[in-house]
Amino acid sequence: MDVSGDWNLIILPRVINDYDLDFAKEVMSLPEGKTMIQCYQCSYCTASCPVHNYWDERYNSRHFIHLARLGLIDELQKRADVMWRCVSCHKCTHRCPKGVLVEEVLKAILKTMAKKGLIDEYPSKKFDKFFTESVLEYGRIEDGELLFGWIEKQGYNVVKDPILKKPIPFLGETPEWLKQLVMKPIKSMNISFLVLNAKHMLFHPRTKNWNKFKQVLRKVVQEEGGLT
Amino acid sequence: MAKSVLVIGGGPAGLGAARILGKLGIPTILVEKEDRLGGNPILNHYHTLIPRKLKPEQVLGPYIKEVESNPNVQVKLKTELTACEGEPGSYKVTLSNGETHEVGAIVVAKGFEHFDPRRKGELGYGLYPDVITNLELEQMFSREGRLYRPSNGQLPKRVAFVFCVGSRDRQLGVTNVHCCRYGCALSGLQAMEIKQHYPDVDVFCYYMDVRTYGTWEYPFYWAPQEQYGVRYVRGRIAGITYSPADGRLRVKHEDTIVQRPAEVPMDLVVLVLGMEPSAGTKKVAKILGLAQDPDSKFLVPSEESGSNIISNKPGIFIAGACKGPIDIESSLAEGEAAGAEAAAFVGAKVTV
Numbered sequence: 001m002d003v004s005g006d007w008n009l010i011i012l013p014r015v016i017n018d019y020d021l022d023f024a025k026e027v028m029s030l031p032e033g034k035t036m037i038q039c040y041q042c043s044y045c046t047a048s049c050p051v052h053n054y055w056d057e058r059y060n061s062r063h064f065i066h067l068a069r070l071g072l073i074d075e076l077q078k079r080a081d082v083m084w085r086c087v088s089c090h091k092c093t094h095r096c097p098k099g100v101l102v103e104e105v106l107k108a109i110l111k112t113m114a115k116k117g118l119i120d121e122y123p124s125k126k127f128d129k130f131f132t133e134s135v136l137e138y139g140r141i142e143d144g145e146l147l148f149g150w151i152e153k154q155g156y157n158v159v160k161d162p163i164l165k166k167p168i169p170f171l172g173e174t175p176e177w178l179k180q181l182v183m184k185p186i187k188s189m190n191i192s193f194l195v196l197n198a199k200h201m202l203f204h205p206r207t208k209n210w211n212k213f214k215q216v217l218r219k220v221v222q223e224e225g226g227l228t
Numbered sequence: 229m230a231k232s233v234l235v236i237g238g239g240p241a242g243l244g245a246a247r248i249l250g251k252l253g254i255p256t257i258l259v260e261k262e263d264r265l266g267g268n269p270i271l272n273h274y275h276t277l278i279p280r281k282l283k284p285e286q287v288l289g290p291y292i293k294e295v296e297s298n299p300n301v302q303v304k305l306k307t308e309l310t311a312c313e314g315e316p317g318s319y320k321v322t323l324s325n326g327e328t329h330e331v332g333a334i335v336v337a338k339g340f341e342h343f344d345p346r347r348k349g350e351l352g353y354g355l356y357p358d359v360i361t362n363l364e365l366e367q368m369f370s371r372e373g374r375l376y377r378p379s380n381g382q383l384p385k386r387v388a389f390v391f392c393v394g395s396r397d398r399q400l401g402v403t404n405v406h407c408c409r410y411g412c413a414l415s416g417l418q419a420m421e422i423k424q425h426y427p428d429v430d431v432f433c434y435y436m437d438v439r440t441y442g443t444w445e446y447p448f449y450w451a452p453q454e455q456y457g458v459r460y461v462r463g464r465i466a467g468i469t470y471s472p473a474d475g476r477l478r479v480k481h482e483d484t485i486v487q488r489p490a491e492v493p494m495d496l497v498v499l500v501l502g503m504e505p506s507a508g509t510k511k512v513a514k515i516l517g518l519a520q521d522p523d524s525k526f527l528v529p530s531e532e533s534g535s536n537i538i539s540n541k542p543g544i545f546i547a548g549a550c551k552g553p554i555d556i557e558s559s560l561a562e563g564e565a566a567g568a569e570a571a572a573f574v575g576a577k578v579t580v
């Protein structure tokens with residue numbers, strides 16, 4: 001839009017010209033998105049949310065719900081970089097006076113955005129997948145393997161053992177934040193704990209009789225759409 | 229002391245008063261300027277009433293019947309009060325049909341008038357056929373039993389309710405600063421009626437605050453939202469335009485939550501009208517010397533009384549929407565209270 005009359009000041013129009021109501025319908029068609037409709041924008045959830053309060057105020061569950069309900073896609077996309085930052089503490093859901101399952105609704109919004117190709121697959125979703133795979137495979141998770149396997153997925157060059165081809169912690173490339181994070185507690189840990197951890201890395205403990213059960217579980221999770 | 233009572237206005241409040249007076253055996257004259265009883269809900273063909281979702285005939289019909297059949301009550305239609313002399317306990321009143329009566333007490337229940345939305349030119353009422361009032365929507369339901377766009381007779385895909393038209397608006401002068409009280413709740417009901425019959429129509433309510441006070445919160449705010457998916461958008465509609473390209477209206481507002489200007493297409497826009505004191509209310513205030521709010525011109529109760537039906541004139545009682553926005557149930561109840569006060573004032577000895 002030219003506001004000067006002689007084309008020396010051009011601004012992009014900010015006017016909302018329409019709603020995308022199909023988007024909202026799709027969110028609410030997901031089981032976890034149904035309660036979105038109940039929100040009356042009081043912001044009890046946002047006021048309680050640690051991510052909003054201590055990390056980035058652009059992370060605002062109340063606002064995401066308003067945007068999703070009217071289908072204001074460009075506004076949602078503007079916040080795509082923060083929307084996946086939920087730490088699933090469920091304070092929002094426990095406090096909402098209208099019974100909105102806020103945490104679940106936010107996941108439904110993200111899922112719908114991903115499905116419609118409105119955002120790239122967000123990092124926490126990638127982690128969820130990796131986590132689920134680990135549980136499905138062994139019936140439990142192994143912290144070290146999960147962490148370094150994840151770091152490898154992020155593009156770091158990790159060193160693997162020659163036989164089982166599993167990442168060996170801290171031998172290869174390690175993100176700086178992780179080094180700092182881990183060094184402190186490691187110094188105070190006793191030797192036998194570290195040995196146990198290393199053993200678990202090499203010989204991943206499994207839940208007893210897991211092989212049979214995992215086939216059933218995988219099937220169920222798949223049918224429920226948990227692997228998409 | 230004269231033992232009869234004059235009730236002015238045959239709406240819910242006047243009916244409540246006349247009914248109880250008749251029941252108590254007090255000679256009562258009920259004057260109504262129109263040709264039938266029932267007040268605005270009946271005269272203007274409201275469709276379904278908040279809060280009990282009944283028809284006006286269901287709520288007011290029994291009152292009208294009782295009043296018309298009680299031999300103690302003389303109903304005078306197409307009649308107004310023109311003059312009043314005398315003092316408390318024996319007022320000499322002159323009616324527009326030339327009659328004069330001596331009455332011991334008076335109940336004033338002259339009600340309200342609907343705001344004329346032409347005074348808000350930017351909303352395009354009278355200019356675009358698909359901008360209608362909530363009263364016209366009631367009448368569309370009650371007379372024609374279907375929802376359509378007046379411009380082409382077709383079902384709208386989207387309907388917007390514009391709250392507070394003629395209310396809470398200093399631009400119109402100090403007269404229209406009050407809240408209409410019924411508007412948010414009635415819109416919730418109308419929106420639900422639309423969704424019940426046409427589930428695919430998307431309905432939006434543009435609000436500054438949603439004032440469905442008291443027990444109306446669930447049935448007229450939560451239910452439209454939770455059970456019918458009515459969307460509430462915060463922002464006062466500042467203009468309505470028409471786009472010849474697609475034949476749809478645009479509602480211009482700021483979505484105050486997103487903080488962005490918006491001009492969103494709509495097929496039917498419903499203006500939620502405010503309530504103003506009726507011309508009759510203003511007239512009677514002069515004739516009887518009743519105190520009025522300096523701004524809104526609604527009648528105000530006596531400063532000494534804790535009750536809001538006691539006027540500043542002894543023996544004159546005020547009830548219903550002539551005192552400001554109010555609902556039908558409360559109007560009936562206030563009328564009944566005012567009627568009972570009037571009965572006590574004329575010294576009625578009641579035997580049950």
Ligand SMILES: Cc1cc2nc3c(=O)[nH]c(=O)nc-3n(C[C@H](O)[C@H](O)[C@H](O)COP(=O)(O)OP(=O)(O)OC[C@H]3O[C@@H](n4cnc5c(N)ncnc54)[C@H](O)[C@@H]3O)c2cc1C
Nearest residue numbers: 237239240241261267268277278339340508548549555556
């Ligand atoms: C669009 C709309 C919808 C509404 N819907 C609802 C609803 O669903 N539920 C609800 O509870 N409330 C509703 N209300 C509010 C409701 O209409 C009022 O509460 C009610 O009508 C007030 O009753 P009243 O008797 O005080 O006044 P009125 O209904 O205004 O009656 C006053 C009567 O006095 C007569 N009169 C006026 N001047 C004179 C005169 N000079 N001499 C003799 N008679 C005179 C009038 O002709 C009229 O019959 C609605 C209001 C509006 C504007």
Ligand code: SF4
Nearest residue numbers: 039040042043045096
């Ligand atoms: S607490 Fe509940 S109702 Fe309030 S803004 Fe959050 S989701 Fe909406």
Ligand code: SF4
Nearest residue numbers: 049086087089090092
């Ligand atoms: S569950 Fe997520 S959105 Fe809810 S309060 Fe915790 S971090 Fe915030």
Ligand code: SF4
Nearest residue numbers: 392395408409411412
């Ligand atoms: S009741 Fe609602 S529509 Fe009416 S003036 Fe008050 S806030 Fe506005």
